[in-house]
Amino acid sequence: MPLVVQKYGGTSVGSIERIRNVAKKIKKAVDEGNKVVVVSSAMTGETDRLIALTKELSNRPDPREQDMIVSTGEQVAIGLVALALKELGVNTISLTGWQVPIITDNVHTKARIKKIDKHRIMKHLDEGKVVVIAGFQGISEGGDITTLGRGGSDTSAVALAAALNADVCEIYTDVPGVFTADPRIVENAKKIPVISYEEMMEMASLGSKVMQIRSVEFGAKYGVKIHVRSSFNDEEGTWIVEENEEMEKVVVRGISHELKESRITLVRVPDKPGVAAKLFRALGDRNIVVDMIVQNVSHEGHTDISFTVNKVDADLAEEIAKKVIAEIGAAGVERNDKIAKISVVGLGMKTHAGTAAKMFEALYKEGINIYAISTSEIKISCLIDEKYAELAVRTLHEAFIENGEGEV
Amino acid sequence: MPLVVQKYGGTSVGSIERIRNVAKKIKKAVDEGNKVVVVSSAMTGETDRLIALTKELSNRPDPREQDMIVSTGEQVAIGLVALALKELGVNTISLTGWQVPIITDNVHTKARIKKIDKHRIMKHLDEGKVVVIAGFQGISEGGDITTLGRGGSDTSAVALAAALNADVCEIYTDVPGVFTADPRIVENAKKIPVISYEEMMEMASLGSKVMQIRSVEFGAKYGVKIHVRSSFNDEEGTWIVEENEEMEKVVVRGISHELKESRITLVRVPDKPGVAAKLFRALGDRNIVVDMIVQNVSHEGHTDISFTVNKVDADLAEEIAKKVIAEIGAAGVERNDKIAKISVVGLGMKTHAGTAAKMFEALYKEGINIYAISTSEIKISCLIDEKYAELAVRTLHEAFIENGEGEV
Numbered sequence: 001m002p003l004v005v006q007k008y009g010g011t012s013v014g015s016i017e018r019i020r021n022v023a024k025k026i027k028k029a030v031d032e033g034n035k036v037v038v039v040s041s042a043m044t045g046e047t048d049r050l051i052a053l054t055k056e057l058s059n060r061p062d063p064r065e066q067d068m069i070v071s072t073g074e075q076v077a078i079g080l081v082a083l084a085l086k087e088l089g090v091n092t093i094s095l096t097g098w099q100v101p102i103i104t105d106n107v108h109t110k111a112r113i114k115k116i117d118k119h120r121i122m123k124h125l126d127e128g129k130v131v132v133i134a135g136f137q138g139i140s141e142g143g144d145i146t147t148l149g150r151g152g153s154d155t156s157a158v159a160l161a162a163a164l165n166a167d168v169c170e171i172y173t174d175v176p177g178v179f180t181a182d183p184r185i186v187e188n189a190k191k192i193p194v195i196s197y198e199e200m201m202e203m204a205s206l207g208s209k210v211m212q213i214r215s216v217e218f219g220a221k222y223g224v225k226i227h228v229r230s231s232f233n234d235e236e237g238t239w240i241v242e243e244n245e246e247m248e249k250v251v252v253r254g255i256s257h258e259l260k261e262s263r264i265t266l267v268r269v270p271d272k273p274g275v276a277a278k279l280f281r282a283l284g285d286r287n288i289v290v291d292m293i294v295q296n297v298s299h300e301g302h303t304d305i306s307f308t309v310n311k312v313d314a315d316l317a318e319e320i321a322k323k324v325i326a327e328i329g330a331a332g333v334e335r336n337d338k339i340a341k342i343s344v345v346g347l348g349m350k351t352h353a354g355t356a357a358k359m360f361e362a363l364y365k366e367g368i369n370i371y372a373i374s375t376s377e378i379k380i381s382c383l384i385d386e387k388y389a390e391l392a393v394r395t396l397h398e399a400f401i402e403n404g405e406g407e408v
Numbered sequence: 409m410p411l412v413v414q415k416y417g418g419t420s421v422g423s424i425e426r427i428r429n430v431a432k433k434i435k436k437a438v439d440e441g442n443k444v445v446v447v448s449s450a451m452t453g454e455t456d457r458l459i460a461l462t463k464e465l466s467n468r469p470d471p472r473e474q475d476m477i478v479s480t481g482e483q484v485a486i487g488l489v490a491l492a493l494k495e496l497g498v499n500t501i502s503l504t505g506w507q508v509p510i511i512t513d514n515v516h517t518k519a520r521i522k523k524i525d526k527h528r529i530m531k532h533l534d535e536g537k538v539v540v541i542a543g544f545q546g547i548s549e550g551g552d553i554t555t556l557g558r559g560g561s562d563t564s565a566v567a568l569a570a571a572l573n574a575d576v577c578e579i580y581t582d583v584p585g586v587f588t589a590d591p592r593i594v595e596n597a598k599k600i601p602v603i604s605y606e607e608m609m610e611m612a613s614l615g616s617k618v619m620q621i622r623s624v625e626f627g628a629k630y631g632v633k634i635h636v637r638s639s640f641n642d643e644e645g646t647w648i649v650e651e652n653e654e655m656e657k658v659v660v661r662g663i664s665h666e667l668k669e670s671r672i673t674l675v676r677v678p679d680k681p682g683v684a685a686k687l688f689r690a691l692g693d694r695n696i697v698v699d700m701i702v703q704n705v706s707h708e709g710h711t712d713i714s715f716t717v718n719k720v721d722a723d724l725a726e727e728i729a730k731k732v733i734a735e736i737g738a739a740g741v742e743r744n745d746k747i748a749k750i751s752v753v754g755l756g757m758k759t760h761a762g763t764a765a766k767m768f769e770a771l772y773k774e775g776i777n778i779y780a781i782s783t784s785e786i787k788i789s790c791l792i793d794e795k796y797a798e799l800a801v802r803t804l805h806e807a808f809i810e811n812g813e814g815e816v
Contacts, residue, residue, distance in 0.1 A: 016464040050484065056424040057491040065494070068502055069487035072480035076458065079477035083465040086473070094476055098506070099551060120551075143507060143528075 003125070003166045004029055007039040007135065007157030011174040012231035013077050014044035022231065023084035025172070026130060030090060035125045037164060039135040039157040040081050042073025063108030067137075067147045071097070074134035074153070081132050092130040095120065097137035097145070102156065104138035104146045111138060111146035113155065113218075116163035133160065151212030158215045162222035169219070169226045171211060176230045177237035178203065178210050181255040181397045185390045188402055192253060193236070196243035199253045202345040202379045216240065243347055251348035251355055252400035257393050258341040259386060261291060262314035263371065264321050265306040268331035271298035276305060279324050286320060288313045292341070292383065294372040302331075306372055308383065311337060339371065340389035343381040344396055356380050362399040368392055411533070411574045412437055415447040415543065415565030419582040420639035421485050422452035430639065431492035433580070434538060438498060443533050445572060446540040447565040448489050450481025471516030475545075475555045479505070482542035482561070490540050500538040503528065505545035505553070510564065512546035512554045519546060519554035521563065521626075524571035541568065559620030566623045570630035577627070577634050579619060584638045585645035586611065586618050589663040589805045593798045596810055600661060601644070604651035607661045610753040610787045624648065651755055659756030659763055660808035665801050666749040667794060669699060670722035671779065672729050673714040676739035679706035684713060687732050694728060696721045700749070700791065702780040710739075714780055716791065719745060747779065748797035751789040752804055764788050770807040776800055 006026065013019050022040075029036050050070045054061040078094035085092040100120060104111035124131045135153025138146050148155050154171060161169035176191055178200065183189040195203070197220035204213040210228055219226050219240060229237025269275055276295065283290055292308045309317045314337060321333045342363075349355050356373075359380055363370060368391065372383040384392055414434060421427050430448075437444050458478045462469040486502035493500040508528060512519035532539045543561025546554050556563055562579060569577035584599055586608065591597040603611070605628035612621040618636055627634050627648060637645025677683055684703065691698055700716045717725045722745065729741045750771075757763050764781075767788055771778060776799065780791040792800055 016461065019465070053424065053484070053488060054491055057427070057488060058495050061491050062494050065487045065490045065502060068490070068504075069484050072483050075480050075483075076461070076477050079473045080461060080465060082473045082476070083462055083469055086470050087466050094473060096476075096553075145504075 001033060001035050002168075003035045003037070003164060005037045005039065005157050005161040005164065005166045005169045006172060007153060007170065008041065008081075008172045008231060009153065009174065010041040010044040010047070012172050013040055013042075013081065016080070018231075019077075019080050019084045020087075022081060022172075023088055023090070025231065026081075026085060027088050027090050030130060036130045037121060037125070037160060037166070038078075038081060038130060038132040039153055039160060040074060040077045040132060041135050041153040042077050046073040046076070064144055067108045067145050071134070071137040071145045071147055074136050078132045078134045085130055085132070090130055091128050092132060093124050094132040094134075095124075096134045097156075098139035100133060102138035102159070104140055104148070106140035106142060106144065106146065108144070108146055110149035111140070113138060113148070113159045116159060118163050121160075121164065151215070154212040154215035155218055158218045158222075158224050158226065161224045162218065166224070169224050171226060171228045172231035173210060173228060174231065175210060176233075176235060177228050178240075179254070180401045181393050182257065185257075185393050186255075186397045189397065190401070192238050194239045194241060194247070195253055196247055196347055197240060198243060198378055199345050199347055200240045202343070202376065203254055203256050210238075211240075248348045248351055250346055251352045252344045252346040254345050255393050255396045255400065256343050256345060257389050258343075259389060260311050261308040261339060261341060262311050262317075263306055263308050263336045263339050263383060264314070264317050265304055265334040265336075266321055266325055266330050266332075267304055267334060268302045269305050269325075270329055271301050271303050272328075275328050278328065279305065279321065280307075282320050282324055283307075283309075283317060286316060288317050288320075292372060292374045292381065294374065308339070308341070308372075336371075338386040339383050340386045340392070341381050341383055342389065342392045342396065343379050344400055345379040347378055349378050349380070358399060359396060362395050363392060366391055366395050368395075409441060409443050410576075411443045411445070411572055413445045413447065413565055413569040413572065413574045413577045414580060415561060415578065416449065416489075416580045416639060417561065417582065418449040418452040418454070420580050421448055421450075421489065424488070426639075427485075427488050427492045428495075430489060430580075431496055431498070433639065434489075434493060435496050435498050438538060444538045445529060445533070445568060445574070446486075446489060446538060447543045447561055447568060448482060448485045448540060449543050449561040450485050451488075454481040454484070472552055475516045475553050479542070479545045479553045479555055482544050486540045486542045493538055493540070498538055499536050500540060501532050502540040502542075503532075504542045505564075506547035506551075508541060510546035510567070512548055512556070514548035514550060514552065514554065516552070516554055518557035519548070521546060521556070521567045524567060526571050529568075529572065559623070562620040562623035563626055566626045566630075566632050566634060569632045569634075570626065574632070577632050579634060579636045580639035581618060581636060582639065583618060584641075584643060585636050586648075587662065588809045589801050590665065593665075593801050594663075594805045597805065598809070600646050602647045602649060602655070603661055604655055604755055605648055606651060606786055607753050607755055608648045610751070610784065611662055611664050618646075619648075656756045656759055658754055659760045660752045660754040662753055663801050663804045663808065664751050664753060665797055666751075667797060668719050669716040669747060669749060670719050670725075671714055671716050671744045671747050671791060672722070672725050673712055673742040673744075674729055674733055674738050674740075675712055675742060676710045677713050677733070678737055679709050679711050680736075683736050686736065687713065687729070688715075690728050690732055691715075691717075691725060694724060696725050696728075700780060700782045700789065702782065716747070716749070716780075744779075746794040747791050748794045748800070749789050749791055750797065750800045750804065751787050752808055753787040755786055757786050757788070766807060767804060770803050771800060774799055774803050776803075
């Protein structure tokens with residue numbers, strides 16, 4: 001009997017009416033002969049409402065108590081989903097993270113799953129029950145409620161699918177799948193039928209918000225077949241699977257863009273060993289995650305160092321950079337909040353040359369200046385003026401996807 | 409070091425501002441040198457909101473899933489109280505029912521506490537922490553979340569005070585204590601400084617809503633000193649303690665009234681053995697709790713049997729009564745929803761004669777007809793027309809409390 005893990009996001013369970021629809025979908029999977037484990041997020045807006053309550057009391061709410069409060073969102077949702085299933089005559093039981101238990105470390109508000117005990121779930125599945133599990137949460141070894149951080153329900157679902165050796169992990173969401181570019185920008189964007197974990201991780205980290213990146217990592221690590229699809233219809237969505245040779249034939253799988261970064265540049269930095277280390281150690285000590293780093297060869301003993309950070313961290317990063325230049329004797333710090341990062345992603349780049357050239361040419365033809373470039377084996381990212389973001393995405397989509405199915 | 413259990417009801421934690429006030433009260437107790445365990449209800453309205461969600465999905469929500477959902481109300485409240493305490497610099501930790509654990513039977517939505525494991529609480533108290541515990545909830549031996557039913561947070565608090573051998577269990581509420589009568593009806597109603605468990609149980613069961621009756625039973629069983637007081641000021645409230653000789657000097661401690669009952673009468677019931685048993689078995693089988701039962705001596709082989717039930721059960725009770733009279737051959741069923749039960753309660757009745765006579769005379773003087781009478785060792789209840797309820801309460805308060813301090 002096939003075992004399916006179905007994960008429903010906040011919009012899918014956003015109202016009583018939608019919860020009824022989710023229950024119908026689950027019943028369909030049961031009627032088709034599957035064992036079903038359901039993972040639910042909190043109803044849309046609920047997590048934000050609860051966090052707002054904590055913020056009324058404290059600027060920096062104690063993370064353990066915040067998890068105690070915020071984890072109730074999913075607890076309510078799983079109870080409601082179970083009630084809706086029972087109304088349809090489906091045998092079911094809901095379980096919180098601690099009831100499973102899903103064991104995590106004790107880093108509250110961004111815990112990582114360490115172990116899932118599958119015995120209680122298997123027992124209920126053997127009793128013929130649909131098991132509805134709270135996403136986003138777990139229990140630390142000390143017995144405290146933890147949460148996995150934003151988007152953590154995806155990770156819960158994939159981790160459960162791995163632990164239970166499920167045949168598929170279906171991620172139900174409010175979009176039909178993963179697209180070749182943001183459909184709000186590119187009219188001709190197409191749903192991608194199959195994508196590799198690696199490509200999906202690049203897409204996720206580059207701004208395609210369909211899935212949380214950690215959950216894709218988890219899927220890759222344990223070989224969980226993930227199917228991202230709409231909770232509002234029965235169409236096939238996007239399968240995220242292990243890469244195969246066939247996949248490499250497509251050079252560019254998709255175009256993604258990211259607007260939420262700022263660029264900080266240290267100007268005329270003396271080209272001495274340890275300078276970069278000093279800067280990024282200082283940023284790391286304040287928990288600032290740096291995305292792109294660009295340092296070019298030096299001229300006359302000096303160089304510029306640029307890096308990008310999330311906009312919310314930009315003030316602090318700029319402050320730190322100013323302290324560092326005082327120590328190392330650079331000329332100054334520049335900051336630009338109006339930037340966009342545009343990327344092309346595809347497994348085929350590994351074996352096809354010329355993708356970078358084609359990308360730069362396409363941008364150049366539209367008069368779009370490139371501030372910085374960063375590459376990995378399967379992606380190329382360019383930093384450009386924010387105002388050109390949509391134009392760049394459309395141009396690259398046309399060049400790589402519409403004309404030539406991603407081939408160079 | 410004295411150990412205090414403080415219980416805060418829904419109105420006391422009904423807003424972020426009120427939660428801040430509660431935190432100040434708790435800090436005061438800590439600063440005065442007490443170890444403090446806090447029991448919190450859900451914020452006002454939250455339990456009703458959650459129950460309404462379940463009712464949208466199901467007319468008779470599965471009780472296990474209902475408990476899963478409803479128990480989140482207290483979980484949010486304890487997290488918020490803990491955050492407010494931390495803002496005041498008080499070392500604290502919140503615990504759900506299952507984290508304590510508070511072990512209950514598995515009768516969902518009205519579970520009974522079987523055992524409280526005090527080890528985790530004691531550990532945190534020894535660490536110098538205020539322990540904030542979710543009221544109203546526990547965990548069954550099967551690992552499911554249970555709730556104790558409406559008002560269950562009082563029971564949680566008293567049971568915790570018993571388990572921890574606390575010096576006092578303070579019940580903070582939105583009224584200043586227990587009154588000699590409802591102050592909204594009787595202008596001269598006075599706060600009762602000390603009352604016995606037994607009197608309080610009678611008062612609670614007779615309609616004085618200050619405390620849940622089961623919690624008072626618990627207090628009596630384990631000798632927990634209970635102090636009911638206002639969360640909005642520092643005044644002494646009402647102490648509920650074991651009875652002593654001094655208490656018996658006051659014949660009538662208070663006057664209570666109850667408007668939510670209906671009376672059902674079976675007319676001209678044949679006076680045969682087993683008739684009453686048949687009726688009350690039939691009612692019991694449908695989980696209808698019967699309050700007063702009145703059957704007089706029979707005339708010419710027939711008698712009338714009257715009983716009262718909660719108004720919400722009256723339709724069903726009437727239906728059952730009609731079925732039963734068909735079987736036993738009575739003349740008919742009468743029903744009256746416009747009744748009130750007025751009671752005088754006091755330990756002194758045990759040793760003082762004449763209370764009943766004084767009560768009936770007082771009512772008679774006001775022209776109030778008595779439909780039925782029921783008595784216990786320490787209370788006398790009369791069923792009267794609903795429209796005379798306030799008049800009766802004022803009259804009896806004047807007779808027993810204002811004139812003569814409860815003496816006959």
